[in-house]
Amino acid sequence: MNIYFISFLLIFLVVELALIFSYDFDRYSRCYSSDCIEFFLEEFSLAIEFPLAALSLAVAVAALVKLSIAQKTYIEQARSAQVANGLNHLDHFKNIASFQVQNLTRLSDVPISYSMLHAAFFPDMSLSGEKPQKALASWANTVRETSDEVEKRGMEALVPTTYRRLVEPMMRSVGISISEDVEDPVFFAIELECYKLFSEIDQISQHKPMSRFPKPSYLISVAAT
Structure with missing residues (x-):
């Protein structure tokens, strides 16, 4: 699980850095007005939206992985219970059958x-x-x-x-x-x-x-x- 998380994080950082450095910041002047901020958000929307999309994807994948693990655990527990019940039933059957055979x-x-x-x-x-x-x-x-x-x-x-x-x-x-x-x-x-x-x-x-x-x-x- 950890290796998948680290791999996902590295890919995310590489893509995000590639998006950020793809912009030419030298052609933008400093401006802190509401219009400038609105322009900035629109101009850099891809770099901003990518982390949100990546986070949503990570949450969805984590939920699927958790569900898969839960299902596997349930199946294993059910199988173990079935084996235990089967062995107990077999022991009881042996006692009855062997008594009749005698x-x-x-x-x-x-x-x-x-x-x-x-x-x-x-x-x-x-x-x-x-x-x-x-x-x-x-x-x-x-x-x-x-x-x-x-x-x-x-x-x-x-x-x-x-x-x-x-x-x-x-x-x-x-x-x-x-x-x-x-x-x-x-x-x-x-x-x-x-x-x-x-x-x-x-x-x-x-x-x-x-x-x-x-x-x-x-x-x-x-x-x-």
């Missing part, structure tokens, strides 16, 4: 990213972006399409390898990371427990993403007990 036999042994799971159900409070929420919606669509196919064609429509290839990337995007070495019946059992966890979380989520999930009854007969 009661799920299969899912309790699966690595879970609570920050991504939090983003799937609370995108407005999350710091992890929109990908988890979109993945959860895609997961719901996959379950719906699979349910429709099984209803039409029977259980032959459920091909475990194909189904897992579709669902596992969505699970990881939501924060559920199941090893590829897990056998299909165990995988399906874990998926069922995911829905139990999601149903509990859905009760405290304003977005209610589980309302888009049909009941995956096709998993019951193929999941490990």
